[in-house]
Amino acid sequence: MLKTRLIPVLLLKNGVLVRSRNFSLHQSTGNHIYQVERFSEWKADEIIYLDISREATHSMRSGNSTIGSTSSNLHNSIEDCNTDIIQIIRKISKVCFVPLTVGGGIRTLEDIRIRLAAGADKVSINTIAIDEPDFITRASKEFGAQCIVVSIDVKKCNDSWKVYKNFGKDDANISIDEWVTMVEKLGAGEVLIQSIDCDGFGNGYDLNLIKYVEEKVKIPAIVLGGVGDFSNLVEGNNAGKNIALAAANIFHFTEHSVLNAKNFLYESGVNVRV
Amino acid sequence: MKVCIIDYGLGNLTSVFNAVEKLGFDVCISNDIKEIADSTYLILPGVGSFSNGMKNLRKLNLIDLLNHEVLENKKPILGICLGMQLFASFGYENGLSKGLGWIKGDVKKLRLNLESERIPHMGWNDVSVTKGSILADNITESPVFYFVHSYQFIPEDSSLVTGVCDYAGGFAAMIEYKNIFATQFHPEKSHDIGLQLIENFLCRSDAHAEN
Numbered sequence: 001m002l003k004t005r006l007i008p009v010l011l012l013k014n015g016v017l018v019r020s021r022n023f024s025l026h027q028s029t030g031n032h033i034y035q036v037e038r039f040s041e042w043k044a045d046e047i048i049y050l051d052i053s054r055e056a057t058h059s060m061r062s063g064n065s066t067i068g069s070t071s072s073n074l075h076n077s078i079e080d081c082n083t084d085i086i087q088i089i090r091k092i093s094k095v096c097f098v099p100l101t102v103g104g105g106i107r108t109l110e111d112i113r114i115r116l117a118a119g120a121d122k123v124s125i126n127t128i129a130i131d132e133p134d135f136i137t138r139a140s141k142e143f144g145a146q147c148i149v150v151s152i153d154v155k156k157c158n159d160s161w162k163v164y165k166n167f168g169k170d171d172a173n174i175s176i177d178e179w180v181t182m183v184e185k186l187g188a189g190e191v192l193i194q195s196i197d198c199d200g201f202g203n204g205y206d207l208n209l210i211k212y213v214e215e216k217v218k219i220p221a222i223v224l225g226g227v228g229d230f231s232n233l234v235e236g237n238n239a240g241k242n243i244a245l246a247a248a249n250i251f252h253f254t255e256h257s258v259l260n261a262k263n264f265l266y267e268s269g270v271n272v273r274v
Numbered sequence: 275m276k277v278c279i280i281d282y283g284l285g286n287l288t289s290v291f292n293a294v295e296k297l298g299f300d301v302c303i304s305n306d307i308k309e310i311a312d313s314t315y316l317i318l319p320g321v322g323s324f325s326n327g328m329k330n331l332r333k334l335n336l337i338d339l340l341n342h343e344v345l346e347n348k349k350p351i352l353g354i355c356l357g358m359q360l361f362a363s364f365g366y367e368n369g370l371s372k373g374l375g376w377i378k379g380d381v382k383k384l385r386l387n388l389e390s391e392r393i394p395h396m397g398w399n400d401v402s403v404t405k406g407s408i409l410a411d412n413i414t415e416s417p418v419f420y421f422v423h424s425y426q427f428i429p430e431d432s433s434l435v436t437g438v439c440d441y442a443g444g445f446a447a448m449i450e451y452k453n454i455f456a457t458q459f460h461p462e463k464s465h466d467i468g469l470q471l472i473e474n475f476l477c478r479s480d481a482h483a484e485n
């Protein structure tokens with residue numbers, strides 16, 4: 001029987017691993033190669049690595065960031081960001097024997113090609129997919145749908161959700177209904193749906209969002225945002241049995257976090273790989 | 275001993291390379307005729323469509339070479355995902371195309387039979403292993419592997435199937451025939467058990483080929 005996937009998400013900002021709240025406050029969490037190696041050993045089912053670095057000018061202006069202008073890792077250009085992330089993918093893929101998804105800053109087919117060549121198994125795209133929906137089709141044709149994950153950031157709005165882009169900053173002026181239908185039609189292999197409202201609060205997933213995804217999305221889907229303790233994972237699974245469960249912050253500061261989460265899920269009757 | 279991962283422009287070769295390297299074997303990624311001929315074990319990975327896979331093998335002039343190495347020289351080969359499917363006679367993805375034809379059978383789209391099932395079949399699933407499987411030697415009876423695919427290999431001779439996955443009505447997850455080995459799942463992304471399977475292929479497949 002197909003297992004429920006448990007997926008730790010690592011956020012990388014300017015070369016440093018961070019945790020996040022509401023997509024804006026970022027705090028350093030430690031050595032990324034070591035984290036990936038531990039997650040892989042602890043039976044994480046997949047690992048998602050999101051590079052949330054902005055360009056240098058942007059980073060210096062973001063006053064509420066705890067990784068700010070004092071960081072020695074600031075990038076001067078997109079090329080620098082690319083070079084750094086490629087080196088990191090090369091290193092982490094050597095120790096990661098579960099599927100590795102890499103996202104952040106992807107604008108061209110060449111960006112995808114170099115990430116896959118460096119050892120990523122899938123890439124996640126977000127803003128470019130909204131700006132040029134046709135990009136999903138081109139990427140999917142070129143590299144195969146199985147490695148094209150469309151990441152969708154949403155904010156609750158009345159009884160539904162609105163889609164945002166640029167790391168949750170800009171309203172994309174499209175409803176989740178329209179966007180999900182379009183993304184599937186354009187050839188995405190999977191979607192990663194992230195709740196901006198729940199990000200970093202640890203109050204649990206937006207369970208209505210999970211129910212919605214379970215009902216409406218026909219391709220494999222992952223939800224992210226809000227897990228504060230392991231029972232939130234069980235709640236998520238109860239809301240949508242076929243949805244993959246992702247979380248970021250909870251896995252960063254506790255020892256054996258993924259392994260313990262897996263065992264907790266197993267003991268709660270969830271069909272997971274242990 | 276030297277392992278060659280065949281580069282035909284499709285799929286994540288780096289992951290397979292990392293797995294074989296981690297096991298301590300001498301490994302290269304290549305589509306060079308001499309390098310393929312000089313190696314002792316071949317791996318044909320690949321993701322993407324059947325028709326593109328065959329088109330690329332043809333474009334790189336690899337079909338005659340592979341036929342020679344696998345059918346005449348009996349060199350052990352492991353096909354992974356699309357690599358496995360290309361061993362079939364025919365594929366039906368993007369129209370009908372001829373495969374390598376080493377194992378008689380067709381590659382057809384998965385047919386969902388439960389409300390909960392989706393295409394692609396993506397994630398970790400149980401495989402029921404047949405007794406005597408070389409690939410699954412030293413591996414538990416119902417191992418869990420990582421899959422991502424929309425098509426399945428249906429061989430004419432079902433006795434060649436050494437592992438079955440219970441999804442979409444059940445499909446061939448592993449095939450073993452003489453020196454030809456194949457997995458629909460991705461051993462290189464299936465953690466310890468996947469690495470063990472690759473090691474089994476590299477350490478135990480020779481004896482099998484002689485039978």
